[in-house]
Amino acid sequence: MGSRERKKAALYEKLEQLRAASNSNAVKKASIVVDATRYIEELKERVEKLNQDVTTQQTSTQLNLLPAQVKIETLEKGFLINVFSEKNCPGLLVSILEAFEELGLEVLDARVSCSDNFHLEAVSDQNEGPSDSIDAQAIKQAVTQAIRHWSDERSD
Numbered sequence: 392m393g394s395r396e397r398k399k400a401a402l403y404e405k406l407e408q409l410r411a412a413s414n415s416n417a418v419k420k421a422s423i424v425v426d427a428t429r430y431i432e433e434l435k436e437r438v439e440k441l442n443q444d445v446t447t448q449q450t451s452t453q454l455n456l457l458p459a460q461v462k463i464e465t466l467e468k469g470f471l472i473n474v475f476s477e478k479n480c481p482g483l484l485v486s487i488l489e490a491f492e493e494l495g496l497e498v499l500d501a502r503v504s505c506s507d508n509f510h511l512e513a514v515s516d517q518n519e520g521p522s523d524s525i526d527a528q529a530i531k532q533a534v535t536q537a538i539r540h541w542s543d544e545r546s547d
Contacts, residue, residue: 463527469516476509490537
């Protein structure tokens with residue numbers, strides 16, 4: 392009989408631990424187990440969401456690995472394009488200007504600093520023609536692609 396009582400006491404103790412771990416207020420064994428199961432499912436969902444957040448964060452971090460930041464503002468008849476990098480980027484200006492040319496953008500005014508860092512501020516006007524429907528997002532994409540291409544060439 393002593394063995395049976397020890398087993399019963401051990402089971403009771405484990406149920407109490409399970410109830411405490413799952414924040415259950417249940418008294419019956421079955422209810423404690425059901426509450427614990429729900430709690431485990433909640434934890435699984437939290438883990439899944441955290442894993443998704445980590446994946447999103449890693450993807451975002453990889454996108455931010457570009458050596459330069461690109462900002463495009465739409466003006467009345469063109470765009471204000473800002474590209475900034477904390478590092479000096481020899482050759483980057485050429486890549487960006489080639490991207491402008493491919494888009495059919497004409498640079499009306501530009502300021503460039505390439506000493507300790509790289510900073511380009513350009514005002515562009517669209518050339519007349521088939522590329523007339525270009526928007527700020529397309530310019531940002533093209534400039535970002537030019538920066539990636541430039542970066543890839545430098546890392547080879």
